[in-house]
Amino acid sequence: MQLPRTVKMQTRGVNIFYGETQAIKGVDLDIYDKTVTAFIGPSGCGKSTFLRALNRMNDTIEACRVKGDIQLDGYNVYGKGVDPVEVRRRVGMVFQKSNPFPKSIFENVAFGLRIAGMKDKDEVAQRVEESLKGAALWDELKDRLLESALGLSGGQQQRLCIARTLAVRPDVILMDEPTSALDPIATARIEELLRELKQKYTIVIVTHSMQQAARVSDSTAFFYMGELIEYGDTETMFTRPSQKKTEEYITGRFG
Amino acid sequence: MNYTRKDWLLAGLSGTALLVILALLVILMQQIVVNGAPVVSGEFLTGSPSADMTGGGIWPAIYGTVFMTLLMTLAGVPVGVATAIYLTEYASSRSRLAQAVRIAVNNLAGVPSIVFGLFGLGFFVLFIGSSMDQLLYGDTSTPVWGKPSILWASLTLAVLTLPVVIVTTEEALRQVPRELREASLALGATKFQTVYKVVLPNAVGGILTGVILAVSRGAGEVAPIIFVGAANFLPYLPTDLRDMFMHLGYHVYALATQSPNVDAAKPTLFGTVLVLLTLTFTLNFLAIVIRSRTRATRA
Numbered sequence: 001m002q003l004p005r006t007v008k009m010q011t012r013g014v015n016i017f018y019g020e021t022q023a024i025k026g027v028d029l030d031i032y033d034k035t036v037t038a039f040i041g042p043s044g045c046g047k048s049t050f051l052r053a054l055n056r057m058n059d060t061i062e063a064c065r066v067k068g069d070i071q072l073d074g075y076n077v078y079g080k081g082v083d084p085v086e087v088r089r090r091v092g093m094v095f096q097k098s099n100p101f102p103k104s105i106f107e108n109v110a111f112g113l114r115i116a117g118m119k120d121k122d123e124v125a126q127r128v129e130e131s132l133k134g135a136a137l138w139d140e141l142k143d144r145l146l147e148s149a150l151g152l153s154g155g156q157q158q159r160l161c162i163a164r165t166l167a168v169r170p171d172v173i174l175m176d177e178p179t180s181a182l183d184p185i186a187t188a189r190i191e192e193l194l195r196e197l198k199q200k201y202t203i204v205i206v207t208h209s210m211q212q213a214a215r216v217s218d219s220t221a222f223f224y225m226g227e228l229i230e231y232g233d234t235e236t237m238f239t240r241p242s243q244k245k246t247e248e249y250i251t252g253r254f255g
Numbered sequence: 256m257n258y259t260r261k262d263w264l265l266a267g268l269s270g271t272a273l274l275v276i277l278a279l280l281v282i283l284m285q286q287i288v289v290n291g292a293p294v295v296s297g298e299f300l301t302g303s304p305s306a307d308m309t310g311g312g313i314w315p316a317i318y319g320t321v322f323m324t325l326l327m328t329l330a331g332v333p334v335g336v337a338t339a340i341y342l343t344e345y346a347s348s349r350s351r352l353a354q355a356v357r358i359a360v361n362n363l364a365g366v367p368s369i370v371f372g373l374f375g376l377g378f379f380v381l382f383i384g385s386s387m388d389q390l391l392y393g394d395t396s397t398p399v400w401g402k403p404s405i406l407w408a409s410l411t412l413a414v415l416t417l418p419v420v421i422v423t424t425e426e427a428l429r430q431v432p433r434e435l436r437e438a439s440l441a442l443g444a445t446k447f448q449t450v451y452k453v454v455l456p457n458a459v460g461g462i463l464t465g466v467i468l469a470v471s472r473g474a475g476e477v478a479p480i481i482f483v484g485a486a487n488f489l490p491y492l493p494t495d496l497r498d499m500f501m502h503l504g505y506h507v508y509a510l511a512t513q514s515p516n517v518d519a520a521k522p523t524l525f526g527t528v529l530v531l532l533t534l535t536f537t538l539n540f541l542a543i544v545i546r547s548r549t550r551a552t553r554a
Binding site: 055057060062085086088089092093095097099100101102111112114115116161164165168 | 347
């Protein structure tokens with residue numbers, strides 16, 4: 001028997017436009033607390049665009065307009081007077097290509113804390129350690145904290161970006177194809193990390209690999225041409241999808 | 256690598272161009288070094304010029320050049336860098352203001368330096384200076400601020416080097432990859448924090464290079480300061496912003512045209528040119544070193 005799940009983020013009637021083009025049409029979606037939700041779909045279907053709307057990263061793109069209701073714990077993320085900076089502290093993001101700052105490993109993880117105003121050195125150091133442990137990097141890097149983050153391997157850099165996000169203790173972590181630039185071993189380590197992280201965080205991951213979605217997620221949302229075609233429990237989606245389009249995508253008829 | 260005939264032709268032509276440039280540089284430098292080196296000595300560098308404008312030392316000119324360059328940098332660089340930051344990070348791509356500023360900067364870059372001199376005279380000395388005299392003393396018959404001085408000369412040159420600073424700073428800011436800004440914003444940083452803590456530190460190398468190049472250019476410009484503050488001969492060193500000053504580049508001009516005995520002044524002339532070129536080359540070399548050093552530490 002499944003325990004009742006609380007809704008962490010909720011979207012209703014979300015439409016996203018890039019200038020004249022409509023990239024997302026009328027998406028209603030519930031994201032459940034402390035689960036992994038995967039967004040899948042062919043290239044250009046709008047899944048990354050939709051993901052970025054969840055933490056208002058689309059605000060940085062001039063021509064982009066987001067309409068509709070997106071709620072975090074019942075609060076409208078796009079409400080009047082809501083500061084996108086606050087939203088992004090609670091909804092973090094890890095990008096497709098890892099983007100560590102050209103600073104030391106320690107400073108990378110501490111960045112979010114410093115800009116939030118944390119001054120106490122011991123507190124910062126403790127959080128950095130906690131976050132690196134949370135990203136399974138502490139043992140590897142604890143003696144190298146002052147080295148430049150750019151000297152790390154691709155997989156380590158991506159986990160560093162995850163640690164960096166964990167440091168600000170967000171509620172939700174968005175991941176935009178986090179392993180597509182990594183080799184299979186690094187990918188496996190990150191997928192393992194996701195299984196641990198979901199005990200404390202709500203995770204939404206965009207992935208172009210259906211197999212990855214099947215491996216790591218609890219719920220899956222299938223996007224096609226800007227519309228949400230189907231959304232449900234991952235196992236059900238992959239064994240008994242209810243929409244024809246979903247079945248076609250999953251069986252590789254297109255994509 | 257196999258070279259075709261066309262490759263050899265291109266290599267030959269571009270190689271010849273390279274040799275021509277090098278030859279010109281050598282000829283130029285040879286004249287200057289041969290005639291100027293014997294003159295440059297400790298006394299030359301630290302002594303005062305003789306009143307007859309043929310010999311003596313060039314210390315006041317060195318002092319004046321450095322003083323003026325410092326003022327020029329203090330006045331122009333912050334404004335230029337701030338403008339570039341606004342244009343790159345804050346202005347929307349459709350902003351009319353940003354477009355207007357860009358057009359203004361491009362036009363400013365093409366203005367001949369003598370015109371800057373006239374501008375400096377007309378605007379800084381005669382307009383601002385006289386207005387200040389009117390406000391502070393109520394009378395402009397014996398001008399205090401309304402006359403050529405190191406202050407107005409520095410400001411004039413600051414305006415002249417502004418386009419260089421703006422363009423190179425913009426370029427340096429653009430080189431900072433977009434992903435770094437996104438990473439910062441995604442962690443809950445404000446735009447200001449992102450610019451201050453991520454973008455600027457990353458762009459410092461490029462900005463510094465641009466600043467040094469602009470400073471090097473400004474230190475050598477003569478036309479703008481001819482009637483805005485530079486003097487043929489001064490028996491004192493400028494200590495007040497209202498003082499006039501001697502200047503290396505201007506000294507060359509003065510020795511070559513204003514001296515009553517140009518032949519006797521020739522050695523001093525070459526010595527001054529050598530010092531001026533050494534100064535400019537050192538600054539440019541510094542810019543190159545900084546450029547390569549900061550390139551190595553970036554992503």
